[in-house]
């Protein structure tokens with residue numbers, strides 16, 4: 001009985017092992033060869049490869065940042081192959097340097113600062129030209145706005161002597177402009193009571209708290225940093241006119257006279273000053289198709305830019321080349337050529 005049970009178990013095992021070999025060892029040769037008919041693969045829309053790019057914007061309370069945010073939304077909704085990350089920063093000068101080092105793909109910068117950066121001119125860039133910077137398109141005017149506390153007695157830039165002054169964030173275009181304005185007024189930093197480099201929102205806080213008498217902002221009209229300050233504190237804008245304005249316009253090619261209307265802020269009277277322009281730049285080594293696609297997407301959806309901030313309305317195709325201060329990127333060149341503009 002025991003023996004026949006063993007034989008039975010052995011037979012079961014043998015059958016199992018044989019069938020296992022049959023399964024495992026079943027090679028392709030055993031399969032009958034079927035000639036697969038040649039069928040055309042149906043066309044499937046491959047999702048486009050997405051290129052991630054970053055853009056150096058400026059102050060969170062400025063205008064670059066909300067406009068760059070709008071560009072990022074356009075990329076997200078309407079440009080298949082590009083995703084855009086926005087980085088806040090001190091702005092123009094530091095953005096230019098980060099284009100040079102390759103840390104940024106694109107950046108918003110003042111057109112005067114872009115020019116000095118590209119050529120390696122002026123205190124900020126002397127001997128260190130940012131040769132890989134290329135232009136994409138010009139955005140809107142940025143007046144040099146010297147905000148002063150009521151009662152500070154500052155009537156003109158020359159009156160900044162002995163005062164505590166915020167000269168713009170470190171690495172900003174505002175700082176570059178502030179130093180040029182002081183020089184045109186016959187002053188140096190040493191003539192001030194104190195000279196501060198503060199982040200834009202912090203400069204506004206200092207002004208509100210009486211820790212500085214005046215602060216320089218080169219920024220689009222209506223920027224929230226000045227707008228909010230005008231609600232919280234008694235402030236006015238210092239005129240930059242007469243000899244000082246003339247010498248700035250004569251000595252630096254990008255300044256133009258501008259009037260800030262009386263309804264720009266809360267209870268801040270109209271003021272005359274000088275302005276530069278903001279623009280978008282990128283690295284030379286970015287692909288021309290990428291730049292072309294990006295610009296097409298932005299100008300096809302310009303309403304989103306117009307809706308992002310009051311000065312967004314000033315971004316138009318018609319003015320996108322006025323004041324361009326560095327050589328165009330080939331992708332931008334193609335874009336403008338196709339629009340009949342180059």
Ligand code: GLU
Nearest residue numbers: 058059062063064092173
């Ligand atoms: N124009 C400013 C600068 O470069 C930045 C303004 C902004 O962030 O809107 O200093």
